[in-house]
Amino acid sequence: MTRRINAAGLSLVKQWEGLKNTAYRDVAGVLTIGYGHTSAAGAPTVTPGMAIGDKEAERILKADLAKFEARVERFVKVPLTDNQFAALVSFDFNTGALDKSTLLKKLNKGDYAAVPVELMKWVNAGGKKVQGLVNRRAAEAGLWAKGEFVSSNYVPANTAANKTDVATIGGAGAAGAAATVGPVIPEIVSTISNQQDELSSGQWVRVAIAGVIVALTLWGIWRKTRS
Structure with missing residues (x-):
């Protein structure tokens, strides 16, 4: 089972990513929501006017982090x-x-x-x-x-x-x-x-x-x- 980020790490990521409950376009014009989530990261697809609650934003963030948790576990020896x-x-x-x-x-x-x-x-x-x-x-x-x-x-x-x-x-x-x-x-x-x-x-x-x-x-x- 892939190792997961601890509470201190999750808090740090949330602090620096910042939370946006409604969809917006970042500096590159990419639709983004929650803690920096984009459609390229996987589900859910971000659409104009989309809105999510705080708990859903955290759930999406944890899903997005899974890829990088696996990368750290794989690359660090x-x-x-x-x-x-x-x-x-x-x-x-x-x-x-x-x-x-x-x-x-x-x-x-x-x-x-x-x-x-x-x-x-x-x-x-x-x-x-x-x-x-x-x-x-x-x-x-x-x-x-x-x-x-x-x-x-x-x-x-x-x-x-x-x-x-x-x-x-x-x-x-x-x-x-x-x-x-x-x-x-x-x-x-x-x-x-x-x-x-x-x-x-x-x-x-x-x-x-x-x-x-x-x-x-x-x-x-x-x-x-x-x-």
Whole structure:
């Protein structure tokens, strides 16, 4: 059975897609409804004047997400926490580029810490940086960084636990990559900071705050693996 996006991930997607209960034409002139649903995504077909309720919009969104949940499950070859899985589903739902990304290549080599940095590279549309994409990528990076630590295997009281065994998913070292988080924090902040010149002062403050939140979250995970 295909893995499904968790509540935190669904909430993130809903926030950034936005809800429209009546059909409208997007910037490309495509009829759209609900949380960014178009006829190309599958049923239902969007028609002029069409209207749906909130529950129906969520049902359609979940159906639309199924394709991308399956893609993440198929393309990612390393263990993921529920939040990491959800962050990648949101990213792929928005870009459709997971399978062609450097992000995937690095992740499948076990470089979990590279994911937040790679996410922040996907902020352009039409050759220009888009503030909404900057904010969405920061939110996805923050969701990715939320640790879910569980004990890997039983360790006798008189045996010191190996730091690489502190946290795993399904007995595998998914969170072990968090031990490499410390060195990547400056790179995340630098990636976000590079956009300062193209943002107004108010926008820059919001982006900076998002960057700090991501960095502090990652630092917290790194601290846990060190203890």
